[in-house]
Amino acid sequence: MTNTIADLETSDLILVTGSNTTENHPVLSTFMKRAALKGKKIYVVDPRRIKLVDLAEKWLRPNPGTDIAWINGLMHVIIKEDLHDKAFIEARTENFDAVKDVVASYTPEHVADITGIAAEDIIALARAFAKAPAAAICYCMGITQHTCGTDNVKSLANLSMLCGHLGKPGGGVNPLRGQNNVQGACDMGGLPNVFPAYQAVTSDQARQSYEKAWNVTDMSAKPGLPVTEMIEKAHAGEFKSMYVIGENPMVTDPDLNHAKKALANLEFLVVQDIFETETTAMADVVLPSFCWAEKDGTFSNTERRVQRVRKAVNAPEGVRPDWDIICDIARRMGYDMQYENSHEVYKEICSVTPSYRGITWERIDNIGIHWPCPDESHPGTPILHTTQFTRGKGLFHAIEHQSPAEQVSDDYPFVLTTGRVLYHYHSRTMTKRTEGLNQMSPECFVEISKTDAKKLGLNTGALVNVSSRRGKISAKLQVSHKAVEGTVFIPFHFARAAANKLTNAKLDPTAKIPELKVCAINIEPAA
Amino acid sequence: MDQNTITINGHAYNFDPGQTILEIAQQNNIDIPNLCHLKGTRATGACRICIVEIEESWGKKLVSSCSAPAKNGMVVHTESPEIVKYRKIYIGLMLDSGNHNCDIGSAADESWTDFQIAAMENDQKEELCPVWGDCELQALAYRYQVKGRVSGRHREPLVLPVEDDNSFIYRDMSRCILCGRCVAACNEVQVNQAIDFGFRGTNGKIIAGTGTTLRNSSCVFCGECVQVCPVGALVEKKNLGKGRPWETETIRTTCPYCGVGCQQLLHIQDNTIMKITGVEDAEPNLGRLCVKGRYGFDFVGSQDRLTTPLIKKEGKQVPASWDEALDLVAKKFVEIRDQHGADTMGVLTSARTSNEDNYIAQKFTRAVLKTNNIDHCARL
Known part of the structure; x- marks a missing residue:
């Protein structure tokens, strides 16, 4: 924001x-x-x-x-x-x-x-x-x-x-921003083209400064692949290993049948998570890690505010913090990566991330600070671009309308759009453990307009088969005033009726984001 | 412009125009008890507990400090004998008005009111109120030594069934004092517009929707009403009878769900989260939470947690030691890097883990694997 x-x-x-x-x-x-x-x-x-x-x-x-x-x-x-x-x-x-x-x-x-x-x-x-x-x-x-x-x-x-x-x-x-630390994951350089604080991996100056800070040589100057392209490469057999930390792409990726083949094609898949998931089921090695309430650290929220996360309970015996597991693998691969605790890691983050430099754990003990915050006397930046834009002048882009990749047809006459519901989160790995949340939202549904339901001759509760050019699921119809004729909505939370079996993996050419909000589908009564 | 000044209990304080007497008092750490005030909402003046005495040229007057704007030169007293007299009456009326059986120890020489007995019979409860010891009305009754039964009036026993058809909120209107904080929280703070005042006079009560249960109304179980309820009318169902405030430790943290980053207090007893509340006045959420942030914490202590590394052997995942698992991972990563090149390897870090975890994951990818193939679920 x-x-x-x-x-x-x-x-x-x-x-x-x-x-x-x-x-x-x-x-x-x-x-x-x-x-x-x-x-x-x-x-x-x-x-x-x-x-x-x-x-x-x-x-x-x-x-x-x-x-x-x-x-x-x-x-x-x-x-x-x-x-x-x-x-x-x-x-x-x-x-x-x-x-x-x-x-x-x-x-x-x-x-x-x-x-x-x-x-x-x-x-x-x-x-x-x-x-x-x-x-x-x-x-x-x-x-x-x-x-x-x-x-x-x-x-x-x-x-x-x-x-x-x-x-x-x-x-x-x-x-x-939809996830607790999606802002932070980007800020930290959890992206294929940038180091922490969005410094390009192609910049010799940035790369050399990180090589010095991390005491290594020969880091790659070539931008990496976004997840959507890693999946493509794996599908084509050109990708050999993936190390997946705290994600469940087997429910959240578009065109799941395709994604499943891609992961199965890998020579070696490591998955680190707090629960067994549809993705850990495919792994060669599964590593159990700490969850949020067991961790000390920071999250950065959608308004760029860096906030503390504190350990509230002891983790179950046998599990380890994510950072600690990764460091251990690094050491076993011959790279000395050792920290006393997560605070030590954070101090290193500040030393190599200009926008976080002034945000110490001590300063955010009570109230988080918005980056950029270049030094410890800086109050943080709640509002960006007050006097100039990051690049200097704001650049207008002349843009023409473009149609979605997939259009409705006689065989697939409805537009499908996907999203979340209030009571669940992503692949439900966390929310399905709370009885009350399941009570309020027990299963997948197909939200449809009254007019369309009438045309199909069906009503709320009717079991329907929903199909696209890529896959098919079954779920119950929910007639709703939220839906407009011709467009239906299905939440993507439920693995058993995974909306992402239907979705289109066609990507935006720049951001490599899939077109999860538009695809063409057909709806039929389940026999 | 001249500074506005008000005198409270003999001390002068500056204030900004438009501030109420209660706001100025709270800003200066002067305690004025109240049961209906809720920050950020319109004052209702419903409970009358926050009355203060104002000196006027013609004498003294009592006003509700939550709704009375301060005026320059005003002289205010917050605990005069007159105020205390009225506060006792108001507290007593509230104790009489419902099933406030925390009063049990002081009822030796008097019988319970018919209403209280009927209410208890009705809800089949013999145990103490679930918020005994954590109730603002009880605390005031103790502070002002009020035992109830001041009115001598007998309300017709109301049929007020305990509402129990949802998994989050235990709603017992027999303990409601009609302060209206929940209504303000629902309509003005969270703006979910699920509950309101219904009916009139002695039949007045808080209703959901048009008089249905929370589950059948537009309630989205944000739990804001529970957080602000001063008595035992609205309590957390998940830790009913457990996690008393003096038995729990509170740890402040940031919510693990969406990107808003709500500040939470985790109430911990025996290494278990008993409940979660919003941190009042703390940005960005100012005490507010949603249903997931407040109630979706069962995964933490779940029996289904992974507790040991697993290695796939002959197509089946079997438990392994950390040494065995990490040696295998390191060996395979080195092998693949040497045989196929670093760019055939990828890491998916997570928008769910901390900055520290993410930083280490990308450092590992770039400095150890020697590729930039790192990404996360930002696009999904």
Whole structure:
């Protein structure tokens, strides 16, 4: 997030898109809902009529995979009506004219044709967004899990810059990060192309400084493969080993039948986890590790706030901390990697991660600090880009609408979109152990509109077979007012009816994120 | 502009316009007892316990400090004999109004009210209130030495069944004092709009939906209402009868579920998490949690935890020692790196583990395996 969570309550307008916030970020949604109670406006742009719509000024319903079009449409109206922030554009950005040229053809009527959103709704949101003193954009996987995910995000950045809503309280472009430490895993360099704090592995200077810090030579200057491409290579037999730590790709990856073949193709698979999972079942070696309540350390949240995690209970006998297991393997491979405890590890992190340098455990004992925080006297950075962007000037990107990789057809007439429910988390490895959570959400379901259910001649509770070009699952129908005709939703939590057997593994060319939010499916009554 | 000043119990304090007397007192560590006040919500003035005395030119007046805005030059007293007299009456009325059987030891010379007996019979409970010793009303009754039965009135016994059809919240409206904190928490803090005041007069009670159970209402079991309930009307079901506050140790940590990073207090007894509460006033969540953060902790102590390394032998995973397992891993990694090259190897680190674990995982990948093939589930 460019801004903070608490900051949302001060926004005059919040544009929520591709985020089912009340279910996926329930506590963050309380700040949005409190803003609504105070009379601030929420606009939801989402294929589903999510709960947050109850408190929203307006719900705009785009056809899945048409986000660039409606965002360009908003920009078209804003520029046409001269509502853009010319001073901000002049002083803080570049390449505005290219965007202006591209959006010129995105008239509200044209956008309505592509997205299904009424032209007058595009105009009304454009005016409200541009005129709001501070408008925040919040988005989540509904924006990113598309073959044009990167372009979707850039489009939102364009929109925010166009109205000068960046770098100030109540504004910003705010990705809501779905996992407790997904921010930290990225910050720490758990990515194929960057060292900690996003320093490129291709940079000789960065690589040399890490070689020195880690006392090694000959580190690779070649960017690595993202997980989605590792799976491809494994499927092709060109990848030999994987070491999977605390993940269950056999439920969460797209096109599971394909992913399973890929993992089975590996010569050696090591999986480190707290429970047996669909992925540990395939492993050559399984290593048991500490869970969250047994660890000392830090997580970095979606607003870049580094916070303490503290050991509350003793781990079961026989298990070890993740970092300690990895270090032990390293030593057995001849590299001296030894730390007294996780605090020692953290001190090393600070010494080699410029944005974390000033964030000591002592300083965050009571309240976390937002990176970047270059030194111990620095208060941290709750709001990014207040005076300039990381690259200097904010760069506008001229982007055209692109259709999703897979379209509906006679054989597969419905669009499937996937996501989470409030009561479960990812592959349920953790949440399925709590009886009450299972009671509230016991099994997979196929959320469908009343109209579509009628067409199928089925009602809530009917068992259906759902198939795509890649796989097939069975689950019960749930007729819901959240669903719009032609689009169904299935949560991806349940291994027994894994939605990811259906999903498309087609990737965004830049971020390599799969298009989990759009694929074509068919629904039939289970015989 | 001149500084605004208020005098409380003989000491002068500065304040910002718009602050209530209670807010100024709390800011300056002056204790004014209260049962209905909830930070960040509209004052209801429902319990009347926070009354204070204000000196006026014509004499004294009593006001609820939670709803009375401070004025420049105001002179306030918080524990005058007059205040204490009224507080005792209010506390007594509340004790009389429900099934507050913590009063059991002092009932030697008086009989229980019909209402209390009926309520106890109704819920088939003979044990003490589940929050005995951890109840704000009981603490006030003790502080002001109130034994109840001040009114002499007898309410018609209400049929208030204990609500027990969900796994998280034990809801016993016979112990409710109608302070309204849960209503404010649900409607103004979490904004789930599942519960509200229902009915009128002596029939008044807190209702879910249009008078159904929490499970059948729009309740999402965030548990905020339990966290703010001052009495035993709303209690955690998971640790009912266990994990008394003086038996537990609290450890502050960060929630393991989504990316919001809510600050939690883990209440620990005998190496077991008894319950989880939000850390009041701490950013980013300001005390709020969701159903997973508050109740989804059973996995920690689960019998299903992996406790030994496993090695696949002849197609079957069998238990192995750490030495055996890690030697095998190291040997295979070296072999594959030498035979096929480091770029045929990959590591998936995790958005679920700590920064420290992630840092070590990428350092291992880059410095030991000598590849940049490291990634995690950020895209999924």
